[in-house]
Every structure is written in structure tokens, then in C-alpha cells.
Amino acid sequence: MRIVQELLFVILFAAAVYLFSKKVRQIRRNILLGRDKDLNDHPDLRWKNVFLLAFGQKKMFRNPLVAILHFFVYAGFLIVNIEILEIILDGILGQHRLFVPVLGSLYPVLVGAFEVLAALVLAGCAIFFVRRNILKLKRFISKDLDGWPRSDANYILITEIVLMVLFLTMNAADQALQARGVEHYAVTGNLLVSGLFTPLFSGFSDGTLVLIERGCWWLHIVGILCFLNYLPYSKHLHIILAFPNAYYASLEPKGEMENMPAVQQEVQLMLQPELAANAPASDTMPKFGAKDVFDLTWKNLLDAYSCTECGRCSAACPANITGKLLSPRKIMMDTRDRLEEVGRNITANGTFTDDSKTLLRDYIKEEELRACTTCNACVQECPVSISPLDIILQLRRHLVMEESNAPAEWTGMFSNIENNMAPWKFSMDDRDKWAMEING
Known part of the structure; x- marks a missing residue:
């Protein structure tokens, strides 16, 4: 029976890792469809950003209570899952709590710390679920999240709550079996959180306790493996x-x-035509924007x-606040x-086949x-160093420079800049007359 369980576990684990790896490779391929950009300068500053912004979640601490809860959920979930290493090895080798003889008296201290973190993850997820679905904070009920995005957030919160409950229940049943001296259940010593609930299992038979412990063990690890493969399809890929x-943040x-060298060269030649003879020639017409x-x-x-779809960017966006259509999220x-649609197209056809769609206008x-004022509020607020503004500027650059598509107000400003070297309709000769009138 144990060999069958080991074989089943190995098959499930291998399938989960394969499917996850396959999706990760697709995501990497999709990302690399973009234009090249060198972002390897100043590695010291980039590593500083990783520790402060990614792990330390520095920007989140503008709201300390929410930041602390999120840190518990984020760091706690990652650290708690270190115990998965033991579970995986137990499943492959057919053992039970493999690290007990290795760690000795340190084992209950370590697992007890994991349990405290699990309890904090559980509490944090419950509070976040209430904020989203009962208190209904404005940025969580935006029409941006209608449909799948709103469900996705709730699925993740519920999954994390269930996984932590299974983890603590498994440990509590395990300790009850240890106290009875049931075979294969090594004595770990009292665990900090689950030990509080062990007395609740006193009325169960040994067989029922084993069923509860094994059931929670299987559901916990299968849930983790399912979560692993759900992650690449979810906003929680962040x-x-x-x-x-x-690390690669600007x-x-x-x-x-960001200026385009090709545009700068054209402007320079317009101002200094004598440089045209020495200007480098190009066989291809530069492409402006995206x-x-x-x-x-x-x-x-x-x-x-x-993108975490948290909505902090849109909540800070002045255009969004005043009812404009723009939402950086x-x-x-x-x-x-x-990008996902393009990726599916490539997967199906081997290479991208024109689908008569583009990001601009179709999406x-x-x-x-x-509507964007280029104020950078969205960039400032993003907790994971995303720049919606950069995408907006590139799409807008395409409209103006490739399609000559701009509002009349913009066209007038462009003409003034071209003719008068300023946005205003004053010639350069008349621009300083106000000073002469004062002196006069």
C-alpha cells in the first residue's frame, strides 16, 4: 500500500512540475517578444530595490496596518511552504516527518514558527477577504475587475485560508497520534499553534485520526501543487x-x-541643416511608438x-478620479x-499569424x-515597480508620430513648437517684448 502511495505521489508531483515549467517557458517566451532594452546598469541600486520594494514592500508601508497584514500573508506563505520540502521528501521516500531525527529539539521550534506564520496568513487572508467582499473598498469594486479578475482574487484568498487550515489540522491530528504512540508517528514535541487544538481530537479513534491526518496531508500537498499551476494564470504571479x-525597474x-535617437537627429538637422552631410544614413525608416x-x-x-491588480495606480490617477476613461490598472x-492572446496564437501556429488585432484600439x-496627464502618480504608487505610463506614452507616440492622429489642441501646440520653438503662438522676435515694455 505504501509503495502505491509513493508511486501516486511521484506521478502527481512530476506532472505538477512539468505543467508549471511548461507554462513558465511560455510566459518567458511571451515576455521576450518585446523589444530589447538594456537594464543591467548599477546592480547595487537594483539589488537594493529588490530588498526594499519586493521583499521589504517599502511602498506598502504608507498604510502600516495593511502593509503588516500583507507582509504576513506574503512572507508567511513563502516561508511556511519551506515545510513542503519535508512533505515532498516524505511522499517520495514513504517516510513521515523525515527531519525529526535530523533536527532533534530544533524541529518543534522551527515548525512552531511556521505555524505562527500560518496563523498570521490565515488571519490576514480573512481580513483581506472581508475588505474586498463586505467592506467593498472603492478600488476593489471598480468595473476594471468585473468578471474573472474579481473571482481570481477571491479564489486565491480562499485557497490560502484552506491550505493553512489543512496544515494546522494535520499537525494537530499528528500530535494526538504521537501522544497515543501510534506506529510511524515520530514524537515531535508540542507545536505552538496546533498543540492548542490537539485536545479536540481526544474523542476520535486511532483509525479516524489517521484518516484525518492523512487526508489533510494529501489535500494540503495536492492543494499546493494545484496552486503552483494556477499561479501562472493568475494575478498572483506577482x-x-x-x-x-x-530589479529591472527604471x-x-x-x-x-525617454527620447528616441532618430527623432533627436531629425530635430537637430532641422535646427542645423549644415550637419546633414555628415549625418549617418539609415536604410530603414524608424518606427515611432507602439x-x-x-x-x-x-x-x-x-x-x-x-501587475497585482491592486488598483493603487488607478486610485491615485487624477484622470480616473475625475471620471475620465483612463485606468492605469x-x-x-x-x-x-x-500578450496572452498572442502567446496562444504562437503556440497554436508555431509562429505568430496575423489576427487583425492590435493592443491599440482593440484593447x-x-x-x-x-486622458493621461503624465503626472507619474501611477508609477509612484505601484508597490512592485510597474510603469503604466511608459506603455501609455509609447502608444500615444504611435498615434501622433505614425498616424498623425492628435486632438486639434495638440496639433496647434505642435505647430507652435515647430514654428516658434515654444508651445505659445508668439514668434521668437516678439517673445521678449514684455521685458522691453517694463523697462520703457
């Missing part, structure tokens, strides 16, 4: 991607827009997969949805892009 996304000052995900950088696409969700409307 649990993994927050770290590389923080180190440029907020508000400093129309589809292929035109964005790989960092933009990594941003899309890293939706920009990121739309980019990810389009993100012109009105959304034009």
Missing part, C-alpha cells in the same frame, strides 16, 4: 515576478521621458505579468490579456491614452 521586476528620475505588444519593450511586458491588464482606446 509573488514570483515582483523580484525580477523590482532608475531614471520620474518624469524624465501599436501592439511586439513594439513594447520586454520590461513593459514583464510589468504586465507582474486596466492598461496593464489589457496589455497582459493581449486600449484612444480616449484612455489622451
Whole structure:
């Protein structure tokens, strides 16, 4: 019977790892569809961002209570799952609590600490579930989250609550069996949290306790493996991607827009025509801005997969607050949805086959892009270093520079800049007349 269980576990574990690895490879391929961009400068500053923003969640601490709860859920869930190593080895080798003889008296201390974290994860998830579904904070009831995104968040919270309950119940039943000296149940010593509930199992028979303990063990590890494979399809992929996304975050000052060398060269030649003879020739016409995900950088696409859908960007966006169509959260969700659609197209056809769709217009409307004030509030608020603004600017650059598609107010400003070197309708000769009138 034990050999059958070992074989079943190995098959389940291998299948889960294979499916997870396959999806991760697809996501990596999708991200690398973006344009190349070198973001390997200043590694010291980048590692600092990883520790402060990704693991330390520095930006979250603007609201200390929520930040602490989120840190318990985030760090607690990651650390608690270290125990999965023992569970996996137990499952493969047909053992039970393999590390008890190895760690000795340290074992109950370590697992007890895991239990405290599990209890904190459980409490944090319960509070977050209430905030989303009973208190209904404004950023959680936005139409951006209608349908799957809202359900996704609840599924994750419920799953984490169930997994922690199974973990603590398994340990409590295990301790009850240890106290009775049941074979194969090594004595661990009292565990900090589950030990409080062990007396509740005193009325059960040995067979029932074994069934409860084994049932919770299987449900817990199968739940973890299912969660592992659900993760790449969920917004909770940020649990993994927050770290590389923080590392590759822009180190440029907020508000400093990226110029295109090709545009700078044209402007320079316009101002100094005599340089045209020495200007480097190019066989290809430069492409301005972005129309589809292929035109964005790989960092933009990594941003899309890293989005937590928390809505802090949209809650801080002045355009969104005043009722405009723009929602930075939706920009990121739309980019990810389009990228996933492109990925499925490539998987089905071996290479991308034109589907007559683009990120611009089919997913993100012109009105959304034009509502942006480029204030950087969304970039400032994002806890995992995402820049919706960069995507907005690239899509807007395409509209203006590739399609000559701009509102009349913008067109007038462009003409003034071209003719007068300023946004205002004053010639350069007349620009200083106000000073002459004062002196006169």
C-alpha cells in the first residue's frame, strides 16, 4: 500500500512540475517578444530595490496596518511552504516527518514558527477577504475587475485560508497520534499553534485520526501543487515576478521621458541643416511608438505579468478620479490579456499569424491614452515597480508620430513648437517684448 502511495505521489508531483515549467517557458517566451532594452546598469541600486520594494514592500508601508497584514500573508506563505520540502521528501521516500531525527529539539521550534506564520496568513487572508467582499473598498469594486479578475482574487484568498487550515489540522491530528504512540508517528514535541487544538481530537479513534491526518496531508500537498499551476494564470504571479521586476525597474528620475535617437537627429538637422552631410544614413525608416505588444519593450511586458491588480495606480490617477476613461490598472491588464492572446496564437501556429488585432484600439482606446496627464502618480504608487505610463506614452507616440492622429489642441501646440520653438503662438522676435515694455 505504501509503495502505491509513493508511486501516486511521484506521478502527481512530476506532472505538477512539468505543467508549471511548461507554462513558465511560455510566459518567458511571451515576455521576450518585446523589444530589447538594456537594464543591467548599477546592480547595487537594483539589488537594493529588490530588498526594499519586493521583499521589504517599502511602498506598502504608507498604510502600516495593511502593509503588516500583507507582509504576513506574503512572507508567511513563502516561508511556511519551506515545510513542503519535508512533505515532498516524505511522499517520495514513504517516510513521515523525515527531519525529526535530523533536527532533534530544533524541529518543534522551527515548525512552531511556521505555524505562527500560518496563523498570521490565515488571519490576514480573512481580513483581506472581508475588505474586498463586505467592506467593498472603492478600488476593489471598480468595473476594471468585473468578471474573472474579481473571482481570481477571491479564489486565491480562499485557497490560502484552506491550505493553512489543512496544515494546522494535520499537525494537530499528528500530535494526538504521537501522544497515543501510534506506529510511524515520530514524537515531535508540542507545536505552538496546533498543540492548542490537539485536545479536540481526544474523542476520535486511532483509525479516524489517521484518516484525518492523512487526508489533510494529501489535500494540503495536492492543494499546493494545484496552486503552483494556477499561479501562472493568475494575478498572483506577482509573488514570483515582483523580484525580477523590482530589479529591472527604471532608475531614471520620474518624469524624465525617454527620447528616441532618430527623432533627436531629425530635430537637430532641422535646427542645423549644415550637419546633414555628415549625418549617418539609415536604410530603414524608424518606427515611432507602439501599436501592439511586439513594439513594447520586454520590461513593459514583464510589468504586465507582474501587475497585482491592486488598483493603487488607478486610485491615485487624477484622470480616473475625475471620471475620465483612463485606468492605469486596466492598461496593464489589457496589455497582459493581449500578450496572452498572442502567446496562444504562437503556440497554436508555431509562429505568430496575423489576427487583425492590435493592443491599440482593440484593447486600449484612444480616449484612455489622451486622458493621461503624465503626472507619474501611477508609477509612484505601484508597490512592485510597474510603469503604466511608459506603455501609455509609447502608444500615444504611435498615434501622433505614425498616424498623425492628435486632438486639434495638440496639433496647434505642435505647430507652435515647430514654428516658434515654444508651445505659445508668439514668434521668437516678439517673445521678449514684455521685458522691453517694463523697462520703457
